[in-house]
Amino acid sequence: MSLEIQTNTLQQRRQTFAHIARRFGEDRPATRYEEATLDLQPQRGFHYRPTWDPAHTLYDKSRTAITMADWYQLTDPRQFYYGTYTISRARMIETVDRNFESVARRGLFDAIDPDWQDLVRFYLIPLRHVEWGANMNACNITDVGCGTTITQPAIFAAMDRLGMAQIISRLGLGLGGAETLALGKDIWMTAPEWQPMRRLVEDSLVIEDWFEQLVMQFFTLDGLLFPLVYEAFDERGIAHGASGLSLICEFMVDWQRESSRWIDAVLTRAARESSENAALIGRWHTHWQARGIEALAPLASKVLGDEGEGVLAALAGSLAGRAAKIGMPGEGAVA
Numbered sequence: 001m002s003l004e005i006q007t008n009t010l011q012q013r014r015q016t017f018a019h020i021a022r023r024f025g026e027d028r029p030a031t032r033y034e035e036a037t038l039d040l041q042p043q044r045g046f047h048y049r050p051t052w053d054p055a056h057t058l059y060d061k062s063r064t065a066i067t068m069a070d071w072y073q074l075t076d077p078r079q080f081y082y083g084t085y086t087i088s089r090a091r092m093i094e095t096v097d098r099n100f101e102s103v104a105r106r107g108l109f110d111a112i113d114p115d116w117q118d119l120v121r122f123y124l125i126p127l128r129h130v131e132w133g134a135n136m137n138a139c140n141i142t143d144v145g146c147g148t149t150i151t152q153p154a155i156f157a158a159m160d161r162l163g164m165a166q167i168i169s170r171l172g173l174g175l176g177g178a179e180t181l182a183l184g185k186d187i188w189m190t191a192p193e194w195q196p197m198r199r200l201v202e203d204s205l206v207i208e209d210w211f212e213q214l215v216m217q218f219f220t221l222d223g224l225l226f227p228l229v230y231e232a233f234d235e236r237g238i239a240h241g242a243s244g245l246s247l248i249c250e251f252m253v254d255w256q257r258e259s260s261r262w263i264d265a266v267l268t269r270a271a272r273e274s275s276e277n278a279a280l281i282g283r284w285h286t287h288w289q290a291r292g293i294e295a296l297a298p299l300a301s302k303v304l305g306d307e308g309e310g311v312l313a314a315l316a317g318s319l320a321g322r323a324a325k326i327g328m329p330g331e332g333a334v335a
Contacts (some may be wrong), residue, residue, distance in 0.1 A: 029298075036081035038072050052089045063144050064211040066270055066277050071147030073273075077265045078153075078258065085156050089163070092251055098169060099247040100174075108244030109174050116240035117175060123233060123303050124245075125172045125184030126194055130225070131165035133201035137217045144210050153262055156216065161258075164252055171248055193298035200295040211270075215281055216288040218263040223319045224292045224312070226256040232311050233303050264326060271327035282328035289316060 010178055013022075016030040019039045041059055048056055056063060061071070068074070080088070103109060112120070138158035145151045172180040200221070207213040230252045237245055271278035293312055300308030 030038065031079070032083065033076075033079040033081050034045045036232055037075075037148050037152055041146075057148060059144070059147050064146070064209050065280055066209075066211045068146070068270065068273055068277075072149050074147065074149045074266045074269050076149060076153045077261050080153055080156055082213065089160070092254065093163070096248070096251050099250065100170060103244040103247055104174065106244075108247075111241045111244065112237075112325070113240040113242075116237060116242055119303060120237070120242065120245065121172070121175060121180055121183060122187055122191070122193075123229065123299055124168060125175075125180060125194065126188035126191075127229065128165045128168045128172075128181075128184060129200055130197065131161045133204060134217055134222075135159075135161040135165070136205055137207075137213050141203075141210050141214055145214075150214075150266070154214075157259065160255060164255070167248065167251060171245070178239075193302050196295040196298060200291050203291075211281075212284045214263070215267065215284045218259060219267060219322075220255060220285050220288040220319070221292050222259070222263075223322065224315050226252060227315055227318070228296055228300060230256070232300075232315075236304060260322075264322060267326045267328075278327050279329050281326075282323070285323060285328060289319065 013028045017035060020030040020034055022026050023038055043059065046058055049055075062065075078084075109117075135158045138154050138161060141154040142158060145154060169181060172184060176183075187200060193260045204213065204221075207216060230249050234242070234246055234249060266280055271281055275304055293316060296312060297308065300312050302308075304311055
């Protein structure tokens with residue numbers, strides 16, 4: 001008895017899903033990002049308006065003053081969908097865990113000057129609450145934003161902000177245990193230097209226009225706060241034996257660099273859609289940058305002394321350069 005093995009080639013009858021073919025007008029293979037993102041948000045067939053907001057439908061485009069002919073033009077240059085996002089973050093968290101183990105094994109927390117340890121507890125641990133506010137803002141954008149190209153990276157960012165709050169919490173435990181976390185909350189609630197930031201975070205939670213919330217959180221505030229804390233403060237800490245903090249906070253530095261690609265691409269495309277969009281984004285940025293500098297100035301002075309004001313001005317100038325590249329009008333790109 002002989003066995004004959006043959007191979008057959010099966011030709012796919014369709015190369016992609018119907019919603020991709022409808023958008024591009026061709027039956028071409030789609031990327032995983034396209035399949036997992038484009039045209040997935042429901043737009044019709046709702047049975048009733050939300051009882052908590054009967055003036056709007058679900059995913060109502062009138063929830064923002066920004067207008068787009070196609071909201072799915074606001075794509076993520078990182079091409080993140082669930083699979084690629086979770087793989088990326090798993091690798092980053094593995095690095096964080098290794099860095100914590102390295103810092104603990106070498107006793108690098110104990111190598112920090114005692115006075116600087118106190119200052120770190122003051123400026124860093126309360127940021128847990130700032131990250132919680134960022135998480136809430138990202139969740140709201142996910143809830144009411146237009147198009148999966150916005151809501152998908154927004155919920156990813158929400159989870160990232162929880163992750164950063166957890167990293168800061170682990171830092172606090174390494175710098176004194178649960179008492180340090182309790183002290184951080186007390187500083188957040190009562191320290192005069194933190195009250196402008198606390199007010200800013202609370203005000204951001206009630207911004208009605210979700211796109212303004214996006215600009216405020218991920219472009220303006222993050223564009224000032226991250227380089228101030230994780231670069232300027234960190235550089236000052238190296239001289240006080242705080243190199244271990246640099247290892248731990250590497251996640252935040254990498255995240256901000258990556259997140260900036262996303263938010264800059266979104267704002268650039270929205271500003272290019274119309275001059276009205278560009279002007280509105282610029283006004284929002286101008287308003288919240290002033291609030292952000294006001295909120296961060298006491299912390300900058302506390303950590304950097306007389307240099308704090310100059311460092312903040314330099315950060316505002318750097319942010320103005322990003323705003324100009326995005327296409328915001330001149331008055332929206334300066335402090």
